[in-house]
Amino acid sequence: MAVKEIPVVSFSKFLKHARSIVKNPLPFHHQNFERHGDIFQLMIGPRTQVFFSRNPNFLRYTLQKNQRNYTKSKIQTKDLKKYVGNGLLTNEGDSWRKQRKLIQPAFHKKQLALLLETMEAVIASAVAQIPTDKEIDIFPICNDLAFQVVAKSLFSSNIDAQAIAQLKHSTEKAQQMLVKELRQPFLGWYFKYFGPVKKHLSLTQESRIVLSQLVQERRDSGKRHDDLLDMLLDARYEDGSEMEEEQLIDEILILFVAGHETTANALTFAFQLLARQPEEQEKIREASAFAKANSTNLMEYLRANEYAKQVVEETMRLYPPAYFIDRVNFEADSFEGFEFAADSNLLFSILEMHKHPDYWESPEQFMPSRFKDNAGMKHPAYFPFGAGPRMCIGNNFAMYEMMLTVVKVAEQYTIDSVDSKISIKPLITLKPKEAFLQFSKRS
Numbered sequence: 429m430a431v432k433e434i435p436v437v438s439f440s441k442f443l444k445h446a447r448s449i450v451k452n453p454l455p456f457h458h459q460n461f462e463r464h465g466d467i468f469q470l471m472i473g474p475r476t477q478v479f480f481s482r483n484p485n486f487l488r489y490t491l492q493k494n495q496r497n498y499t500k501s502k503i504q505t506k507d508l509k510k511y512v513g514n515g516l517l518t519n520e521g522d523s524w525r526k527q528r529k530l531i532q533p534a535f536h537k538k539q540l541a542l543l544l545e546t547m548e549a550v551i552a553s554a555v556a557q558i559p560t561d562k563e564i565d566i567f568p569i570c571n572d573l574a575f576q577v578v579a580k581s582l583f584s585s586n587i588d589a590q591a592i593a594q595l596k597h598s599t600e601k602a603q604q605m606l607v608k609e610l611r612q613p614f615l616g617w618y619f620k621y622f623g624p625v626k627k628h629l630s631l632t633q634e635s636r637i638v639l640s641q642l643v644q645e646r647r648d649s650g651k652r653h654d655d656l657l658d659m660l661l662d663a664r665y666e667d668g669s670e671m672e673e674e675q676l677i678d679e680i681l682i683l684f685v686a687g688h689e690t691t692a693n694a695l696t697f698a699f700q701l702l703a704r705q706p707e708e709q710e711k712i713r714e715a716s717a718f719a720k721a722n723s724t725n726l727m728e729y730l731r732a733n734e735y736a737k738q739v740v741e742e743t744m745r746l747y748p749p750a751y752f753i754d755r756v757n758f759e760a761d762s763f764e765g766f767e768f769a770a771d772s773n774l775l776f777s778i779l780e781m782h783k784h785p786d787y788w789e790s791p792e793q794f795m796p797s798r799f800k801d802n803a804g805m806k807h808p809a810y811f812p813f814g815a816g817p818r819m820c821i822g823n824n825f826a827m828y829e830m831m832l833t834v835v836k837v838a839e840q841y842t843i844d845s846v847d848s849k850i851s852i853k854p855l856i857t858l859k860p861k862e863a864f865l866q867f868s869k870r871s
Contacts, residue, residue: 432765434479435464439471450611454779454854461780467766478773482780484787484809486763490755490774491816497761501754501773507609511602511632515682516821526665528821531679534659535821540828542654543581544726547829550576555836560867563846566699567863571692577829578687582680583642584653591638598631599685607855639677689857690749691826695833696860697747698739701794703845703865708796711735712838736831738796741804744812746794751779751858753814779858781809841867
């Protein structure tokens with residue numbers, strides 16, 4: 429096959445748009461995709477480039493077929509790691525495989541069934557407190573709900589409000605600092621030597637101390653709660669040994685970081701989308717009533733509640749919380765005639781794939797029914813949780829949480845929009861911006 433030339437976006441053009449890229453790089457990347465096709469290289473320095481792709485087949489190749497030749501970029505394996513430790517999200521190679529094998533059983537559906545009542549109770553409490561008959565930004569409520577779900581699923585009732593608030597504060601501040609480092613690399617010297625990085629690393633260390641105390645209290649109590657912490661403490665490697673303390677704290681911290689924000693983002697976008705289509709709210713209520721009538725427990729109810737699942741899946745198609753995936757190849761590689769030298773930086777836009785007109789009918793429209801009959805699992809350009817061996821370990825946990833929340837809100841409230849536009853704020857995850865809605869109690 430003849431070698432294909434990859435279109436180049438010059439360094440001068442990158443500099444010309446630098447200010448807008450710092451605020452929101454997505455319009456710039458979209459323009460380049462529209463102009464150059466599904467792959468281009470962006471010069472971010474005189475001799476440094478990043479390859480951007482929205483080809484889903486290329487992504488599956490790197491995540492599945494030839495995944496051993498690819499690793500995560502330093503954004504996660506170095507930059508993020510310094511704030512959240514060496515857990516599943518940031519770990520690589522044999523160490524990651526060992527950890528994944530150890531932790532995977534804790535997220536099997538049979539184990540998650542033990543957490544559903546805790547999850548439902550936290551969600552019910554949070555949903556009941558949504559202010560009514562006035563404009564509110566729903567994101568802080570979704571954010572607090574999602575953090576509470578993770579905290580209670582990990583530590584049951586043994587974690588108090590002060591500890592939750594401290595963990596929430598430190599994880600959010602660390603992400604904000606990381607975004608500054610990534611978007612403004614020219615200020616790296618200032619961040620490193622004049623205190624900002626040190627300050628945020630100190631916040632992270634405070635969180636690690638809180639988590640360590642919670643773990644020690646559980647060990648000392650000798651009581652079981654069948655929560656995620658018990659499952660992690662029970663986990664054993666092939667030689668019968670348990671996780672060392674530092675590794676356990678790393679994994680817990682990752683669960684807080686990865687487990688709450690992406691869910692909070694997706695829930696916020698779901699409510700914004702539902703507010704603009706009231707008929708979808710009614711469909712959720714009708715489907716939920718049918719599911720309740722045909723199930724005997726919470727797990728059966730969730731499995732029967734297909735429409736809530738479709739709403740969540742369609743939301744994550746339009747607004748994928750993990751909106752990009754990055755990889756670096758160990759050895760030179762090629763795909764469909766394009767060649768990549770070793771150590772090439774590849775950035776795959778999930779957002780662009782999820783709205784690619786070659787793969788989706790009416791890609792900008794909110795149509796949950798497109799995911800009926802489990803179509804999401806079969807679609808070639810759908811990656812809400814990644815793919816391959818590194819697919820998100822908490823995908824089922826997140827889906828159950830989002831489905832329960834969407835249903836409980838739809839059953840108790842009518843959601844109305846106060847703004848025709850849905851605004852986004854792309855940071856490490858795709859976050860909503862000024863998500864103002866109005867909720868009214870249903871009789």
